[in-house]
Amino acid sequence: MPESIPLDGYDTRILAELQADARISMAELGRRVHLSQPAATERVRKLEAAGVISGYRATVDLGALGYGIRAIVRVARAEYARIVKLIKETPEVINAFNVTGEDSWILEIAVIDVPHLDAVVTRFCLLAETSTSIILNAPREHQVMLPPRAEDVKPPIRKITNA
Amino acid sequence: MPESIPLDGYDTRILAELQADARISMAELGRRVHLSQPAATERVRKLEAAGVISGYRATVDLGALGYGIRAIVRVARAEYARIVKLIKETPEVINAFNVTGEDSWILEIAVIDVPHLDAVVTRFCLLAETSTSIILNAPREHQVMLPPRAEDVKPPIRKITNA
DNA sequence: GATGAAAGGACTAAACC
DNA sequence: GGTTTAGTCCTTTCATC
Numbered sequence: 323m324p325e326s327i328p329l330d331g332y333d334t335r336i337l338a339e340l341q342a343d344a345r346i347s348m349a350e351l352g353r354r355v356h357l358s359q360p361a362a363t364e365r366v367r368k369l370e371a372a373g374v375i376s377g378y379r380a381t382v383d384l385g386a387l388g389y390g391i392r393a394i395v396r397v398a399r400a401e402y403a404r405i406v407k408l409i410k411e412t413p414e415v416i417n418a419f420n421v422t423g424e425d426s427w428i429l430e431i432a433v434i435d436v437p438h439l440d441a442v443v444t445r446f447c448l449l450a451e452t453s454t455s456i457i458l459n460a461p462r463e464h465q466v467m468l469p470p471r472a473e474d475v476k477p478p479i480r481k482i483t484n485a
Numbered sequence: 486m487p488e489s490i491p492l493d494g495y496d497t498r499i500l501a502e503l504q505a506d507a508r509i510s511m512a513e514l515g516r517r518v519h520l521s522q523p524a525a526t527e528r529v530r531k532l533e534a535a536g537v538i539s540g541y542r543a544t545v546d547l548g549a550l551g552y553g554i555r556a557i558v559r560v561a562r563a564e565y566a567r568i569v570k571l572i573k574e575t576p577e578v579i580n581a582f583n584v585t586g587e588d589s590w591i592l593e594i595a596v597i598d599v600p601h602l603d604a605v606v607t608r609f610c611l612l613a614e615t616s617t618s619i620i621l622n623a624p625r626e627h628q629v630m631l632p633p634r635a636e637d638v639k640p641p642i643r644k645i646t647n648a
Numbered sequence: 649g650a651t652g653a654a655a656g657g658a659c660t661a662a663a664c665c
Numbered sequence: 666g667g668t669t670t671a672g673t674c675c676t677t678t679c680a681t682c
Contacts, residue, residue: 327549340543344507349658358668363659377544379627380503386490386537388633394584394591406624418625421557421618428557428591428618434633441637455584455591461569462581464542470551470597474604512676521650526677 327372329469332357336365337374341466344378381464389432391439392416392457397427400450408449414442425453490535492632495520499528500537504629507541544627552595554602555579555620560590563613571612577605588616 329337335355339346346354352362369375384392397405402420405427409418417430429446433439439454446452492500498518502509509517515525532538547555560568565583568590572581580593592609596602602617609615 329550337543337545341545342542344541344543347658359658360660360669361667364667372549373546374549375543376546378507379505379542379544380500380507380538381540381542382500382504382630383536383539384630386535387492387630388638389630394582409625413628413630415625416628416630418623419555419557419620420622420624421620423616423618425618432630434637435639437639438633438637453586455586455588458583458585460580460582462572462578465576465579467545467547467550467552467576467579467595470601474597474601475551476598476600510676522676523651523678524649527649 327368327374329374333365333369333374334468336362336369337468338466340366340375340378341464384432388434390435391433393431393433393439393443394455394457395427395429395431395443395446396425396453396455397429397446397449398425398451398453400426402426404449405446408445412442412445414438430457490531490537492537496528496532496537497631499525499532500631501629503529503538503541504627547595551597553598554596556594556596556602556606557618557620558590558592558594558606558609559588559616559618560592560609560612561588561614561616563589565589567612568609571608575605575608577601593620 332355336351339351339354348363348366349359351357351366352359355362357365366375409415409429412431414431414433415429416432419428420426421428427450431439431442433442439456443452443454495518499514502514502517511526511529512522514520514529515522518525520528529538572578572592575594577594577596578592579595582591583589584591590613594602594605596605602619606615606617
């Protein structure tokens with residue numbers, strides 16, 4: 323699994339375009355980033371091979387699908403293996419993060435309505451302490467992520483040697 | 486913005502396939518869901534028009550991009566407008582949810598290293614109380630969401646009328 | 649919704665810079 | 666590394682069943 327391959331301006335623009343619309347053709351991508359179509363295709367292939375691009379997914383509108391409520395469930399004092407098992411068995415869990423701190427799990431879930439929310443949260447309550455917050459709105463979702471700006475990257479302190 | 490159009494088995498399978506790989510051709514999609522290519526194309530077009538499919542995005546590996554740490558930041562006692570402004574100015578924020586409860590905001594961020602984490606969190610600390618948890622692992626991410634199963638959908642209680 | 653035909657566009661590979 | 670060209674393949678669109 324190669325990591326941290328050098329990314330230049332073309333790669334950055336390709337990543338921006340494909341995060342904004344993953345279904346454009348390689349020819350259209352080339353036009354947008356000012357590369358020929360074969361050059362764009364080759365760069366995308368390398369970004370995929372390097373693992374920088376890990377996939378392409380359609381985004382669905384949960385409301386249109388019939389899920390009226392999204393919520394964050396924090397889970398504390400849970401037994402690791404049992405929680406992982408319950409997460410894997412629960413399709414309403416969109417994202418599940420194991421985190422440091424008092425609450426060891428943070429889940430994002432989608433449910434139809436309040437009775438459904440109750441049903442899902444109750445399953446986790448049986449294994450651990452939970453705290454549920456309903457998502458009211460999301461001013462940012464799926465931010466397009468590009469390589470860190472140079473000013474944010476602190477070079478490591480060089481070790482003093484006897485050279 | 487049309488919502489809750491009826492979705493049949495074909496639509497469900499199309500949504501599953503496109504959430505798993507958004508770059509397949511309409512011909513390949515048709516093969517996978519056992520529809521002709523024009524039929525598959527037309528259904529995708531309708532799902533897009535109805536807003537069920539809201540977009541297609543490439544997923545990037547944050548580690549490969551150079552972001553070594555992901556974290557959840559909970560923000561409490563914040564002034565709404567100022568927090569929204571700060572979120573919009575902070576590219577490290579991947580997702581930002583305004584939620585019910587004590588902590589009114591839950592942010593997911595990606596940073597390069599601990600100094601960078603410190604820098605980002607400090608900006609939010611100046612406006613509100615924060616609590617930061619580093620993400621250790623994520624046993625589930627980007628769950629494929631399909632229309633709710635029938636057994637989860639509770640029909641509304643019919644009102645008693647004088648008919 | 650399927651089939652078949654026609655047109656347009658996209659991808660692959662090669663030669664060249 | 667990128668570009669251009671040429672050839673093939675695929676996709677899309679339309680009309681018909």
